[in-house]
Structure formats: structure tokens, C-alpha cells
Amino acid sequence: MDPSEVEFLAEKELVKIIPNFSLDKIFLIGGDLGPFNPGLSVDVPLWLALNLKQRQKCRILPPDWMDVEKLEEMRALERKEDAFTPVPSLYYMEITKLLLNHASDNIPKADEIRTLVKDIWDTRIAKLRLSADSFINQQEAHAQLDNLTLMEINTTREFLLDSLNFMFKLRSNLQPGSSKGQLTDY
Amino acid sequence: MFVTDIRKDFYEVVANQRVALLVAADIDALCACKILQALFHCDHIQYTLVPVIGWQDLSTAFLEHKEQFRYFVLINCGANVDLLEMLQPDDDSIFFICDTHRPVDVVNVYNDTQIKLLIKQDDDLGVPSYDDIFRDDEEEDDGSGNDSDEGSEPSGKRRRFDEGAIERRIERQRARREWEARRREILFDYEQFEFHGTSAAMMFFELAWVLTKDTKDMLWWAIIGLTDQQIHDKITHMKYVTDVATMQRHVSRHNHRNEDEENSLSIDCMRISFEYDLRLSLYQHWSLYESICNSCYTSSSFKLWTLNGQKKLREFLADMGLPLKQVKQKYTSMDMSIKENLRDVIEESSNKFGMKEIRIQTFGVHFGFQNRFLASDMVHATAALLESTEKEESDIAHNFIKALDSLSRGNLDRLHVGIDHAKRKLLAIQQTVASCICTNLILSQGPFLYCYLMEGTPDVKLFSKPLALTLLCKYLLKAFVHSTRNKRCKLLPLIMAAPKDVEKGTVIVAGIPPESETSDKKNFFGRAFEKAAESTSSRTLHDHFDTSIIELKTEDRSKFLDALITLLS
Numbered sequence: 001m002d003p004s005e006v007e008f009l010a011e012k013e014l015v016k017i018i019p020n021f022s023l024d025k026i027f028l029i030g031g032d033l034g035p036f037n038p039g040l041s042v043d044v045p046l047w048l049a050l051n052l053k054q055r056q057k058c059r060i061l062p063p064d065w066m067d068v069e070k071l072e073e074m075r076a077l078e079r080k081e082d083a084f085t086p087v088p089s090l091y092y093m094e095i096t097k098l099l100l101n102h103a104s105d106n107i108p109k110a111d112e113i114r115t116l117v118k119d120i121w122d123t124r125i126a127k128l129r130l131s132a133d134s135f136i137n138q139q140e141a142h143a144q145l146d147n148l149t150l151m152e153i154n155t156t157r158e159f160l161l162d163s164l165n166f167m168f169k170l171r172s173n174l175q176p177g178s179s180k181g182q183l184t185d186y
Numbered sequence: 187m188f189v190t191d192i193r194k195d196f197y198e199v200v201a202n203q204r205v206a207l208l209v210a211a212d213i214d215a216l217c218a219c220k221i222l223q224a225l226f227h228c229d230h231i232q233y234t235l236v237p238v239i240g241w242q243d244l245s246t247a248f249l250e251h252k253e254q255f256r257y258f259v260l261i262n263c264g265a266n267v268d269l270l271e272m273l274q275p276d277d278d279s280i281f282f283i284c285d286t287h288r289p290v291d292v293v294n295v296y297n298d299t300q301i302k303l304l305i306k307q308d309d310d311l312g313v314p315s316y317d318d319i320f321r322d323d324e325e326e327d328d329g330s331g332n333d334s335d336e337g338s339e340p341s342g343k344r345r346r347f348d349e350g351a352i353e354r355r356i357e358r359q360r361a362r363r364e365w366e367a368r369r370r371e372i373l374f375d376y377e378q379f380e381f382h383g384t385s386a387a388m389m390f391f392e393l394a395w396v397l398t399k400d401t402k403d404m405l406w407w408a409i410i411g412l413t414d415q416q417i418h419d420k421i422t423h424m425k426y427v428t429d430v431a432t433m434q435r436h437v438s439r440h441n442h443r444n445e446d447e448e449n450s451l452s453i454d455c456m457r458i459s460f461e462y463d464l465r466l467s468l469y470q471h472w473s474l475y476e477s478i479c480n481s482c483y484t485s486s487s488f489k490l491w492t493l494n495g496q497k498k499l500r501e502f503l504a505d506m507g508l509p510l511k512q513v514k515q516k517y518t519s520m521d522m523s524i525k526e527n528l529r530d531v532i533e534e535s536s537n538k539f540g541m542k543e544i545r546i547q548t549f550g551v552h553f554g555f556q557n558r559f560l561a562s563d564m565v566h567a568t569a570a571l572l573e574s575t576e577k578e579e580s581d582i583a584h585n586f587i588k589a590l591d592s593l594s595r596g597n598l599d600r601l602h603v604g605i606d607h608a609k610r611k612l613l614a615i616q617q618t619v620a621s622c623i624c625t626n627l628i629l630s631q632g633p634f635l636y637c638y639l640m641e642g643t644p645d646v647k648l649f650s651k652p653l654a655l656t657l658l659c660k661y662l663l664k665a666f667v668h669s670t671r672n673k674r675c676k677l678l679p680l681i682m683a684a685p686k687d688v689e690k691g692t693v694i695v696a697g698i699p700p701e702s703e704t705s706d707k708k709n710f711f712g713r714a715f716e717k718a719a720e721s722t723s724s725r726t727l728h729d730h731f732d733t734s735i736i737e738l739k740t741e742d743r744s745k746f747l748d749a750l751i752t753l754l755s
Contacts, residue, residue, distance in 0.1 A: 055228040056399050100452070110452035 006151050010094035011047040016061040018042075019052065046098060053103050060103040065089060066096070068109050071116040078123045084147040093121055093151050124152055132160055136167070187295070189282070189302045192393050196282055196304060197225075199257070205233045206255040208247055208263065210731050211586060212418075212653060213568050214286060215262035217387035217411035220593050221404045222259070225394055237586035238263060240729035241272070248273050255279075262286055262386050263731045268293040269301060284389050286382045286420070287731060292319055292373070306384055314372045379708035380733055382420040387411025388429065395436070402440055402456045406561075407593060409433055409458070409549045410568075413561035418569075418653065419660050419698070422707050430547045434460050437549065456553040456595065461560065464529055465546045467612055468563050471605050474520065474528075475503075475513045480612040486665040487541045491620035498539065506535045557598060567604030568592055570611050573651035614645035615658050619665050628666050630675050633754035634697070636747065637662065639684040649684040650694055652735045658682065659698045667701050677702070681711070681750070686737055692727075693743060696735045709734045718749035 012030070018041050025034040033044055041061060044052075052058040065071070065088030077085050089095060096117045104110040128148070135143050189195045205226075209219045219235065226233050234255070236247045244263055251258075258281045265285035270293065275281075283294065284304040288311065294301045295313050305311075391408035394400040412429050415421045421429075437458050451457070466484065469477035478484045478499065488502070489495035503513055508531075512520050529545065536544040552558040572589035592600040618639070622628060628637045639646050649655045663680045670676065679700045686694040697711030712733025719726040724742035738746055 055230075056401065057228070104452040105455050107452075110454075114452075 001154050001157065003151070003154060006091075006154050007094045007098070009150070010091035011045060011050075011098070013046050013089065013091055013095060014043045015046050015049050015063060015095075015099075016041045017044055017049045017052065017058040018061065019058040021057050046095065050098060050102050053106075060099065060106045062099065062107045063089065063095065065092070066099070066107065066113055068112050068116065071113060071120070075116055075120050075123070078120055082127070084124060084127060084145060086147050087149055090149050091151070092117065092149065121152075124148075125155065128152055128156055132156055136163070187298050187302060188307050189304050192304060192389075193396050195302065197393060197397065199280075200259075200282075201229065201231060203231075203257050204255055205231065205257045205259055206247075206251045207233050207235045208238050208244060208258060208260045209235065209586075210262035211237060211239045211572060211582065212262060213414035213565055213572070213589075214385050214387055214411040216568065216572070216586075216590055216593060217407040217414070218261050218284065218385075218390045220407050220590065221387060221390040221394060222261075224401070224404060225390075225397070225399060228399055237583055239582055240731065241267070242729055245273060248275070252276065252279060257282070259283075260285065265290045265294060265303065265305070266380070266731075266733070267291055270297065275300065284386045286384065286386055286415070288381050288383050289313075289376055289379075292376070296320065304389055306389070308383065311383070312376065314376055318372050319369055378713055379710050380712045381706070381708045382415060384425075384429065385411040385415050388432070391436075400436075402458060403595065405433070405436055405440060406456065406458055406549075406551055408436075409561050410564050410593070413548060414565045414569075417562055417565050418656055419707065422705065427547065430549075433549065454554055456551060458549055458551050461548055461550045462529075462545050463548050463550065463560060464532060465544055467566055468605065468609060470517050470558060470560065471563060472609060473514050473516055474508075475510075476609075477517075480609075480616045482661045482664055483541065483544065485616060485619075486661070486668045487539070489665075489669055490616075491623055491665070491669075502535055502539055505538065506531050553595060559601075563605065563608075564593070564601070566608035566612070567601055569653050569657075570607035571600070571604040573648075573654055574607055575647045575651070576607075611648060611654060611657075614648050615654075615661055618643065618645065618649070618658060619662050622662060623665055623669055628662070628680075630672075630678065631747065632751050633678070634750070635663070635666065635675065635678045635680045637680065637682050638693075638743075639682070641685050641688065646684060650686040652694070652696065652730055652732065655682060655684055655694060655696045655735070656698065658684075659696055663698060663701045676700075679711070683738070683743065685740070691740045692737050693740050694735065695738050695746075698734070714750060714753055718746055718753055721753075722746055722749045724749075 018039060019036045020038045021036060022038055023034055023036040025032055030045070033048070034042065036042055049058065049060050053060055065074075070088075074085070074088065096113070099107060100110055100114055107113065128145075131143070131145060207219060207222065209215050223233070223235070225231075234251065236251070238244045238247055244260075248258070252275060256278055258279065260281060260283045262285050264281070264283045266287040266289065268291050269281060269283070277300070280300055280302065282302050282304055290303065290305065290311065290313065292314065294303060296316055296319075385408070387408045388411060391400060391404055394404050412426070412433060416426045437460055440458065465481065466474075466477040467481045469481075479490055484490075488498050490499060500510075503510065508524060512524055517525075533545055536542075548561050550558060550560045568589045571592055572585055574585055574588075588600060589604070591597045592604050621643070622637055622639075627639075628635050630636075639649060649658055659680055659682045662682065666680070667676045677700050679698060681695060681697040683693045683695045686692045695715070697709065697715070699705060699707060699709050715726070715734070715736050716728065718724070719728075719736070719738075722742070722745045724746045725739040726742075726746070727737040729737060
């Protein structure tokens with residue numbers, strides 16, 4: 001899966017905006033949106049929020065979890081625990097990136113938030129790598145990881161699957177009397 | 187006619203239509219175009235962008251697009267000629283013209299249906315009143331204001347040899363001739379001098395402000411448009427200072443909006459600040475020494491083409507206590523202790539050396555940790571990109587789009603390429619100025635000074651473009667004024683000719699008004715060139731939107747000049 005596909009899926013998340021135009025309820029395939037009244041906040045999907053922001057038709061409100069203290073607590077918790085802690089949102093990384101790239105003037109202390117989210121991400125990815133490493137070393141048959149987001153899974157997916165496949169091929173070739181004389185390509 | 191409510195009469199009219207944007211090739215027009223494009227993007231207005239470099243381009247573009255478009259927006263072109271006469275449009279084509287060229291043609295002012303001028307009605311427009319120029323033919327002259335007579339001369343039908351009728355007829359004809367003579371005089375005075383008005387980028391920024399869609403990006407583009415007018419010497423210093431004050435109000439409004447809480451803005455956000463900065467071109471992207479050597483103001487004040495001048499420069503640097511090694515480094519790597527008070531130190535020393543105006547009011551922007559630019563840096567970089575003669579196929583549309591892109595914040599690498607080109611251009615200008623003065627290439631022809639760049643001169647290809655040539659003219663005149671002892675020559679205007687197209691054998695000729703402290707930047711060369719070309723039937727091409735820049739066949743050069751001399755003396 002391409003990271004841009006994951007970002008595309010992330011854009012369906014709802015965020016709060018304050019529009020400066022008025023529009024009646026609109027009926028889209030994915031659901032109903034609106035009505036839009038200037039100055040009143042409304043929940044819209046992220047893709048629409050970004051489009052409206054770029055056309056200067058709204059102001060985006062940062063999600064509740066995008067706050068310096070809350071993120072600091074989460075970072076501390078993440079560093080303490082060995083397992084994965086619950087995430088603020090299933091798509092926290094993508095939402096942070098999109099909002100900070102396009103609407104950083106609506107988000108207070110944007111630089112600190114960027115650093116904090118990156119720290120949380122780095123810690124989680126490090127844990128993921130450790131876990132994958134021990135999985136392969138101990139030749140486990142299955143593992144269970146809670147609280148992983150799609151983007152994090154996506155970073156290791158290709159590598160992990162390919163390496164497991166390859167190791168399976170190597171192992172099956174080592175067994176005596178195996179019918180597979182040569183390595184086959186998929 | 188002049189548009190009074192720009193939102194209602196322009197923006198809402200084109201809101202649901204497809205628009206053709208015809209944009210001239212100068213930086214102010216590029217900035218105005220960027221602002222308008224941003225507004226169109228916000229509201230999903232479809233447009234087609236066509237860069238035009240001259241009247242022929244404008245006509246061709248119009249012919250190509252007149253079938254599909256009803257609304258045309260002309261930026262920095264079209265106000266100073268009778269547009270309807272030139273383009274012969276259909277009756278339903280509407281033109282919105284935002285042009286800094288003055289004087290605005292009287293037909294454009296008084297046409298109510300097809301031509302809408304997006305120009306502020308300043309008091310310096312000086313448009314003659316309607317009755318002085320236009321009147322219905324065959325109007326009765328007895329002052330009772332009755333309807334115009336249908337027939338021709340009264341002697342057509344009525345064969346009354348009445349004394350009174352004949353007298354009245356003669357009286358009417360005399361009054362008519364007087365009126366026409368006065369009309370010719372008024373029009374001649376009105377159209378004699380060419381000058382420039384408020385920047386087009388600023389006009390469109392005001393539109394954005396009225397729509398409350400103004401962003402810092404648009405403000406920055408408006409500032410660049412204004413600075414372009416100042417760098418290429420199109421507006422007077424007074425006007426520049428007034429406009430800077432207007433822009434400063436907007437800048438403080440934007441800054442105040444964002445920095446009032448303790449939650450300060452991300453470092454990536456754009457911050458525009460008012461600066462009272464040095465008049466040294468590109469000094470923050472070059473070394474201080476290079477910048478001083480290649481900026482017009484300092485190099486002509488020190489007379490850096492002479493040995494004495496070089497000595498004075500060294501004295502100047504020593505007076506400020508700046509070691510030569512530091513000063514020749516890239517500015518960004520200079521010692522912090524030197525950079526801190528640099529502006530004040532330079533101002534103090536330059537006062538001692540006779541440069542009273544080393545500082546000028548301008549604006550700077552910074553976004554991210556690394557990117558700091560002054561408005562003048564952007565103007566030089568974009569102008570260098572617009573007129574780049576690098577590739578063999580220097581296609582005007584290509585360069586236009588590249589220059590347009592370099593104005594966006596996301597295209598910093600293009601901007602840096604532009605800055606490099608600008609450095610080379612400034613170096614070339616400096617060297618050409620030095621060689622012209624040292625070899626006395628500037629000749630006084632009586633009513634004006636004249637300089638011709640030979641074909642083999644290094645970098646002469648750069649000067650086949652109008653913006654670069656005008657910059658060279660300005661620098662050369664300034665340097666000449668500082669170097670000559672002849673009091674009379676200091677007050678003369680300058681005409682410069684440089685080879686434009688070697689195969690076709692043409693030169694580009696540009697004329698600029700004389701250099702003076704209180705110059706009102708009014709250029710009479712447009713009309714003078716026209717008349718001289720007519721009288722000698724030289725093969726000229728008055729294609730450029732600035733009438734003071736023309737193309738001329740090399741062989742006709744001498745007779746053209748002679749005609750000019752006789753015309754102007």
C-alpha cells in the first residue's frame with residue numbers, strides 16, 4: 001500500500017471548521033454535510049476542510065488531542081511502556097502532517113506540536129522494529145500488537161512480508177528431500 | 187470608463203465567466219497576475235493566461251481568443267492607446283484594463299460600454315474634460331443647446347442668400363476651427379509626456395482586501411510590484427514613499443492579527459516586516475563588498491571605475507572598521523558582531539562620504555529558518571528570470587512562466603537561480619557602465635546624451651531586452667552625472683541603443699528622462715521617437731508598451747538620430 005493511499009483514507013476523518021460562507025446542507029455519497037453558517041463550527045471531513053482552507057473559506061480548529069500538554073503526556077507514556085499505548089486518533093500522523101502543512105496559522109504552537117508528534121511516532125516505530133526483530137529471531141508463528149495505526153503497519157508491511165517469505169523459501173530448501181530444487185520467483 | 191466599485195463592477199461580473207488574462211512582461215504585471223490568479227483559484231473562476239510583450243502580441247492573442255472569451259483582463263497594457271481602434275472587437279467584448287501607463291487614452295476614458303479601467307482616479311491623471319475633446323458634429327453654435335442638425339452644411343438645401351445666415355455660418359466655422367485648434371493643443375499637452383501611475387499589483391491587492399481574501403502572500407506580491415516600480419525608476423520618490431506607507435498599514439494589520447496571543451506563529455509562516463534597509467542590491471545573498479561594487483547608488487557615488495574610487499571604497503570600509511576579509515565573504519558567513527549594527531554603521535560612514543540616501547524604506551520577508559528576502563532581491567531575481575538569455579530558444583512564454591513560478595513560496599530553488607542570474611546581470615551592467623565611461627562612449631548630441639553599444643561588447647545580448655536596457659540606462663546616466671564636469675550635460679536625458687537582433691539587423695533604442703533630485707519621471711521620448719521615425723521614414727517598430735522603447739533598423743540609426751536632434755533642439 002502506498003503511503004499516499006493511507007493519507008487518502010485518513011482524509012475521511014472529521015475535523016471542526018468555522019466557515020465564513022453560508023450554504024445549505026449538501027448531500028454527498030459519503031454522508032450529509034452542513035448546513036454551513038458563517039461563524040458557527042461544523043464537522044466536515046478533512047479533505048473538504050483543507051480545500052475550503054486553501055480557498056480561504058474557513059478556519060480550521062485543531063482537534064482536541066492536538067494540544068502541547070496532552071501530547072507531552074502521551075509521549076511520556078509511550079516512552080515508559082513497552083507495548084503500544086492507545087493513540088489519540090487512528091490517523092494521528094497524517095492529520096498532523098496535513099494540518100500543519102496547510103493550516104499551521106490556525107494551530108497554536110505548531111512547531112512544538114510537530115516535534116512532539118514526531119517523537120511519539122519515532123518511539124512507536126522503534127518499538128515496532130524491535131518487535132519485528134524479536135518475532136523473527138524467536139521464529140514465532142504469530143504475534144499480536146495492539147493499538148497500531150495503519151500508517152505504522154504500512155511502513156513495515158512490505159519489508160516484513162517479503163523477508164518472511166524469503167526466509168520461508170530458504171527454510172523449505174534446507175529440509176532434506178524437498179521437491180524444490182531451485183528457488184522460484186513469485 | 188473608470189470602475190468605481192471594483193468588487194461589484196469587476197469581480198462579480200467575471201465571477202461565473204471564463205476570462206482571458208493578457209499580461210505584459212514586467213514584474214509589476216507578474217505580481218498583479220499572481221494575486222488575480224490566487225483570487226480566481228479561491229472562487230474557481232476559469233481563466234486563460236496569455237503573456238504579451240508588445241502590441242503585436244496583444245493583437246494576435248486577442249484574435250486567437252476573441253471567439254471563446256467575452257471578458258478580457260489586460261494587465262499593464264492597453265491603457266495608453268485607443269484599444270477599440272486597434273483590436274476592432276465585437277460589441278459584446280468587454281475589456282478590464284489595469285495599467286500603470288499614463289496618460290490614459292481619452293477614448294478609453296470616455297467609452298462607457300466596452301472599456302472598464304481598473305485605475306484609481308488620482309488627481310495626477312489630468313484627463314481633459316469631455317466637452318473639450320468631443321462634440322457632436324454640426325452642433326448649433328448659438329449656445330441654446332438644441333439638438334444637432336441632421337444635414338450637412340447649411341448651404342446644401344437652403345439657398346437663401348440671407349446676409350445673416352452667411353454671417354452666422356462663417357462665425358460657426360471660425361468657432362469650430364478655434365475649438366479644434368484648442369482641442370489639438372489640449373491633446374498634445376495631455377499626451378506629450380509618458381509616466382506611470384499606481385502599481386497594478388497594489389490595485390489587485392486592494393480588490394483582495396475588499397473581498398477580505400487578502401493573504402500575506404498577496405501582500406508580499408503587492409509589495410514586490412511596488413518595489414519593481416521603484417527599482418526600474420517608473421515612479422517618483424514621493425509617490426513611492428506614499429505607497430510604502432499604504433502598504434505598511436496593511437503589513438501592520440496582518441502582523442497584529444497573528445502575534446497578539448502568547449501562541450506565536452509557526453516559524454514556517456510568512457512574516458513580512460517593514461525595513462529601513464540599505465540601498466545595496468542583493469547584499470544578503472552576496473558578499474557585502476560585491477554588493478557595494480555593483481549597486482548603482484554606491485558605485486556611482488564612489489566612482490568605482492576609477493582608481494581613486496577604489497581607494498575611496500577602501501577608506502570607506504576602513505572608516506567603518508570592517509576588515510576586507512570579512513567584507514568579501516558571503517554575507518551569511520560574516521561575523522555576527524559585524525552584522526548586528528551594520529545598517530547604522532554604514533549609514534554613519536556614508537554620510538561622511540557624501541551618500542546621504544544609502545537607506546531606503548522597503549519590506550522584507552522571512553519564512554522558515556533560512557529564507558530571508560528583501561523586496562528588491564525578489565524584483566532583481568524575477569526580472570533576471572523573465573529576461574533570461576540563457577538558452578538558445580528563449581521562448582517568452584517559457585521565461586514568463588518561470589518568472590511567475592519564482593514568485594511562489596514553494597519554488598525557492600527557482601528563486602535562487604534567479605538571484606544568480608541577477609548577480610550576473612548586475613555585474614554585466616557595472617562592467618558596461620565602467621567601460622562606457624572610461625572610453626567616453628557617451629556623446630552629447632545637443633539636446634540629449636547618446637550612447638551606442640557595439641555588437642562585440644561583452645554581455646550585449648543581455649541588453650537586448652527592455653527591462654535590462656532601462657536599468658543599464660539608469661545606471662549609466664547616474665554614473666555619467668557623477669563623473670562629468672560639464673554642468674549642462676548633467677541635465678540632459680539619455681538615449682541608449684543596443685543591438686537587438688543580429689540577423690534582422692535591428693537595434694533597440696531606449697530613452698530616459700534626465701537625472702535630477704526632484705525628477706517627475708515624465709518621459710517625452712515616446713512622441714519624439716514617433717515623430718522622428720515619421721519624418722525620416724525610418725523602419726521602426728513601436729511595439730513595446732512603453733512608448734519610449736523602440737526597435738530600429740541599424741542602417742537607419744544615423745538619420746533617425748539627426749531627426750531627433752533637430753526635433754528636440
